[in-house]
Amino acid sequence: MPSLDFRLLFAYAGSVSSTCRVSFDDGAGMTHTVSVSASSLYEAAALALAEFKRSGFALAAIGPGTRLTVAVETPSTTHELSVARLQSWLDSSGRTPREQAAKVTLRQILGRV
Secondary structure (H helix, E strand, O other), X not given: OOOOOHHHHOOOOOOOOEEEEEEEEXXXXXXXXXXXXXXXXHHHHHHHHHHHHHHOOOHXXXXXXXXXXXXXXXXXEEEEEEHHHHHHHHHOOOOOHHHHHHHHHHHXXXXXX
């Protein structure tokens, strides 16, 4: 999958949040879904990953190769990324102070420093 600019994936740049449904399929073929409010693809993925881990039901099923599907409700669009890609993005430097601050916050939510 080619690298896509985050601002192009969501209809609104800046700090406007969209409601997103984030899901993944576990090894038994069960689809797990949570709803989050986020202003970027990576923020939606990180918040959903934190919620999946918090719930405990998906703890063993999520790894770097897990594919997360992010469906933005309005406008209706769907995107996919791996947990490894999310981790790589979180580990990289932010291009702007706002992006760097968002990464710090998301790392804290996920329990990463």
